[in-house]
Amino acid sequence: MDIRELRYFAAVYRERSLTAAARACFVSQPSISTAITSLEAELGTTLFVRHKKGVAPTASAEQFHAHACRIIDETDAARGLFKKPSMRTTVTLGLMRTLDVPRIIALLKPLTARSDVALRLVGSDEAADARIISRSMLRKDEQFVALWSERYVAALPPSHPLTLKETLRTADLAGVPLIDRCHCEQSAFFGRTAQRRQTAAIAQSEDWAIALVAAGVGIAIVPEGVARGNPDVAVREIEVKVTREVGLAYRASAPLADALKELVGKLQKQRGSHRTERRVGAR
Secondary structure, three states: OOHHHHHHHHHHHHHOOHHHHHHHHOOOHHHHHHHHHHHHHHHOOOOEEEEOOEEEEOHHHHHHHHHHHHHHHHHHHHHOOOOOOOOOEEEEEEEOOOOOHHHHHHHHHHHHOOOOEEEEEEEOOOOOOEEEEEHHHOOOOEEEEEEEEEEEEEEEOOOOHHHHOOEEOHHHHOOOEEEEOOOHHHHHHHHHHHHHOEEEEEOOOHHHHHHHHHOOOOEEEEEHHHHOOOOOOEEEEEOOOOEEEEEEEEEOOOOOOHHHHHHHHHHHHHHHHHHHHHHHHHO
């Protein structure tokens, strides 16, 4: 058992997907699979069960996760124990307000772990060295490197009658109290029926939307990563397939800090490896 295997395990546990974990760790999917197989052999237990949408952690994984995270944190702390102070470069990163927390934690950790970087976070519309945004928010002068793609789902109060349905149609939500938000992606679900929507509240963030759903105020159409794993809401598929692509945007005409250059390079290399894997798999 080594620290790399533990990091890969934590990524799979967080992402619920080998592919997404590989993307978050900037490695190929076989590397993730090999690490999980090695861990399972050493621990003598099954950690994840595969299904058509990804993987699900077993009871053993739930129990092991806290230990793995503690070892990872202690290792990171030990590595920085005797590092000498160095000149730090301030890196300003703009974040859109509708990002799910686990993915952002995984993305920012490589930057916050660097002793030569002072990370500063601002809103997506403020001046920044780079931005983590949806592709729909991209400016004309920006380059875009994809981080992940996620679909939208319906988040409902657990006792809501519509939880009896596996998939919700636009017509199902006619006259139903909704938690509204300003998203182009969300509007694609309602289309011409937008006038029939009954807005119960307007949320400024995904966390606030989920909180209002949990309180029973209404139903929200949110990115899957925000809703999954929240015990206070029920999640259902929506008939219209609405997705958004989240990525790192930066101006090609402006020089990037070394830390961002490395991050962009890793992301681009990872995208290239995933494309190669898809082409090979298609043969």
